[in-house]
Amino acid sequence: MTPAELAIVMCPQTPRANIAANLPHVIAGLGEFALLDRPMFLMSVATILVETGVFKPIDEFVSKFNTAPGGPPFALYDGRTDIGNTQPGDGARFKGRGYVQLTGRANYRDIGARLGIALEASPEVANDPVQAGRIMAAFLKRAESKIRNALARGDLAGARKLVNGGSHGLAAFVEAFRRGERNSPPDWKPGAA
The missing domain is CATH 3.30.20 (Endochitinase; domain 2)
Known part of the structure; x- marks a missing residue:
């Protein structure tokens, strides 16, 4: 299974054109930071799904978590x-x-x-999609050992918290990650998108 095929399986509601356009930048970033393996690929794709919803770099939306009622955005x-x-x-x-x-x-x-x-x-x-891929990888690299330990224990909530600081999108993250696990062998490595 190619990385793009696996990302589509993990994010079935995501526009395929967004995966095709953005996944190569994610893979390049993971490669730059020596994170190009199954656990970090699954972590990245599941994170992008819950953080953006559309598999492309976006601005954060105004919400109750960042904006008080009637207050200025963020x-x-x-x-x-x-x-x-x-x-x-x-x-x-x-x-x-x-x-x-x-x-x-x-x-x-x-x-x-x-x-x-x-x-x-x-x-x-x-x-910028290229820089967003590098940023994603650098962010994961910063907590790599803790993320890998959480994933090795099957603690997806703990791995998610290391990125988001909480449990926002946890159910969707777990579902996407598990779909990725079920559809790729343990020794699978992402190559070109």
Whole structure:
């Protein structure tokens, strides 16, 4: 089974054109960070499914988690020093973007430094498909050992929490990951999309 075929199985409601257009960038990013194996491929695809819903880099939507009723969009992220938001307007400026929904000034700074790109100065770059693939991989690499340990234990909730910080989209993540497991042998490795 090709990576694209497996991604379609994992994300059956996703437009196939989006998978065809974006999966090569995800695979390239995983390759760049030496994460091109079955567990990290399944982790990536299931994460993209629940973080974007459409398998392409997107801006975070306004929701009750980031915007108070009647308040400015993403203002609930303002002053969140735990994600590095220390300046007025940081919530909107460093809202979630990309395949992994990179959020917060500190994450933009750290991942940008790992990639050698000025994400903090130009956060919209996180929605460029090529850079979004690299960002996804760098984000996973940062927690690689913990993610791999959680996956090896079958703790998909723990693996998901390492990316999202909570359980948002957990049921869909688990369902997609399990579909990927059922449709690929344990020694499967992604090649070209």
